[in-house]
Amino acid sequence: xxxxxxxxxLLAGSVAYRAGMTVSSDLTGRAxxxxxxxxxxxxxxxxxxxxxxxxxAAGLSPAxxxxxxxxxxxxxxxxxxxxxxxxxxxxxxxxxxxxxxAEAGTGTGAGAGAGTGADVMAAVGAVSARMFGADPVLRGYxxxxxxxxxxxxxxxxxxxLRGARAELxxxxxxxxADATDARWAPFQMLCLILGPLLLExxxxxxxxxxxFDPQVLASRSAANQHLLRHGLFGPAPSxxxxx
Amino acid sequence: xxxxxxxxxLLAGSVAYRAGMTVSSDLTGRAxxxxxxxxxxxxxxxxxxxxxxxxxAAGLSPAxxxxxxxxxxxxxxxxxxxxxxxxxxxxxxxxxxxxxxAEAGTGTGAGAGAGTGADVMAAVGAVSARMFGADPVLRGYxxxxxxxxxxxxxxxxxxxLRGARAELxxxxxxxxADATDARWAPFQMLCLILGPLLLExxxxxxxxxxxFDPQVLASRSAANQHLLRHGLFGPAPSxxxxx
DNA sequence: AGCGGGGCTAAACATGTGTTCAGTCTATTG
DNA sequence: CAATAGACTGAACACATGTTTAGCCCCGCT
Numbered sequence: 354x355x356x357x358x359x360x361x362x363l364l365a366g367s368v369a370y371r372a373g374m375t376v377s378s379d380l381t382g383r384a385x386x387x388x389x390x391x392x393x394x395x396x397x398x399x400x401x402x403x404x405x406x407x408x409x410a411a412g413l414s415p416a417x418x419x420x421x422x423x424x425x426x427x428x429x430x431x432x433x434x435x436x437x438x439x440x441x442x443x444x445x446x447x448x449x450x451x452x453x454x455a456e457a458g459t460g461t462g463a464g465a466g467a468g469t470g471a472d473v474m475a476a477v478g479a480v481s482a483r484m485f486g487a488d489p490v491l492r493g494y495x496x497x498x499x500x501x502x503x504x505x506x507x508x509x510x511x512x513x514l515r516g517a518r519a520e521l522x523x524x525x526x527x528x529x530a531d532a533t534d535a536r537w538a539p540f541q542m543l544c545l546i547l548g549p550l551l552l553e554x555x556x557x558x559x560x561x562x563x564x565f566d567p568q569v570l571a572s573r574s575a576a577n578q579h580l581l582r583h584g585l586f587g588p589a590p591s592x593x594x595x596x
Numbered sequence: 597x598x599x600x601x602x603x604x605x606l607l608a609g610s611v612a613y614r615a616g617m618t619v620s621s622d623l624t625g626r627a628x629x630x631x632x633x634x635x636x637x638x639x640x641x642x643x644x645x646x647x648x649x650x651x652x653a654a655g656l657s658p659a660x661x662x663x664x665x666x667x668x669x670x671x672x673x674x675x676x677x678x679x680x681x682x683x684x685x686x687x688x689x690x691x692x693x694x695x696x697x698a699e700a701g702t703g704t705g706a707g708a709g710a711g712t713g714a715d716v717m718a719a720v721g722a723v724s725a726r727m728f729g730a731d732p733v734l735r736g737y738x739x740x741x742x743x744x745x746x747x748x749x750x751x752x753x754x755x756x757l758r759g760a761r762a763e764l765x766x767x768x769x770x771x772x773a774d775a776t777d778a779r780w781a782p783f784q785m786l787c788l789i790l791g792p793l794l795l796e797x798x799x800x801x802x803x804x805x806x807x808f809d810p811q812v813l814a815s816r817s818a819a820n821q822h823l824l825r826h827g828l829f830g831p832a833p834s835x836x837x838x839x
Numbered sequence: 840a841g842c843g844g845g846g847c848t849a850a851a852c853a854t855g856t857g858t859t860c861a862g863t864c865t866a867t868t869g
Numbered sequence: 870c871a872a873t874a875g876a877c878t879g880a881a882c883a884c885a886t887g888t889t890t891a892g893c894c895c896c897g898c899t
Contacts, residue, residue, distance in 0.1 A: 382877075398641075400643035400644045404856080404857060413877075414877065415857085415858090416858080419859080496743065499795065500794070506797070510799065510802070533826075533832055534822060536815075537819035537820075538819075538828050540792070540799065543791070543795070544787050544795070548788075548791045548794070551791075552742065552786070552787070555749050555752070556753065556783065558754075576777040577784065584824060584825050584826045584827040585767075585781050586774075586825065588776075624846075647888085648885085658848095659849085662888060667888080668887065
């Protein structure tokens, strides 16, 4: 049972597979199948991807899909679990990071309310970059998942909603006032963050740069910060506008 | 060639079918098939919907799909054309309405800048309500279409983007200032409007009322107006908050 | 009346699908 | 070494799919 970590798996070390399944080396065909499925599902969608195509992409026999995952649906579940695990880990890291940032902001006395707020929003931007910017495959898969009404997607969105509410609380504390419409605020925040993710295929053709390029993403994140705090027509931010 | 309009077809009178096809009465199986396909594609997606399922839902033979549309893909194209036609008409109406509203706002001298801005935003809300609120099937289909990277979806989004820019110009004129970040502003506006549409399946479970109910939609629209103009923490709107 | 055409159908076709089966190979274990 | 376990395979199965074909029925024509 040597749990040798492979480069492919990155953050997935702590993901718990379904009970009763032996957690094997994970450089084997099982992981290859899962990875190929992730890529193809993200590209073409689940229904449009055949088990044979997944197996071919992994260089294996179609029968292995059944052998390892029980069924094609089982494969999807495994991919879901894997992806949601990665995202969960990223979110957990981000939460911890945001918490540190907030404490540091008040602790060092470095900034007025605005400074702390900016820190918080920067953390949000970092989360976005980490989750969405990094991997176009992950983006594609996430895009598909968020459109279903499965239990997994509901859980993911609920998790994001909790995160948004927490960010909003921090932002409100920094701003010294509660949001005018606390009911819709978290959803608006999520729409601003997730919208470009969901709309990427139709939005990208209207831009001259790849919209999830780090710099572009930072610029959009800054615009979102500004919108949330001051509206579209508020005062221009400090002259140091990079990006 | 009696072009009797049917209730089912609503706004679709001016939609031009592909050349070479005789425009028949349109209460026939062709329309029934298209309508059934619209519903099923919206519910389950194109790939997951079989031609047989469409035919069965229309109470017709599967062979008719081929006979009328050439192929399953042809059926999809017809549905796309139909839906995009309806939306185009709604947008055209909305543009006209918004134009009138803006002229009336300045003409009657009824309002300060704020008043005109509110009128403009109300128009946007009306568009949203008209396009998205009315028909859950249309919402579902739109949700699917906006996720593809087809020519049709790109055209639709480009059209929406143009609309958003126009609204933004009007809003800026009313506000007496240009948007701080003119580059992202229209996309942000679209994300706020389209986000809930795309996220409906995962967002609805977190709400206690149907999120496209007219009242709820109006409330969300108002929140969006407020966000765009004053940010999340701006001054509360006039005490007459209905919804 | 005759007749041609289009809406419409049942049955069949070819293919692709998820899945099963029987068996091979390899590595670990007793 | 023998045996067991599990990764893995090619071939087959049952079924669903998009599509084709041949033909029916009814309506509008000359």
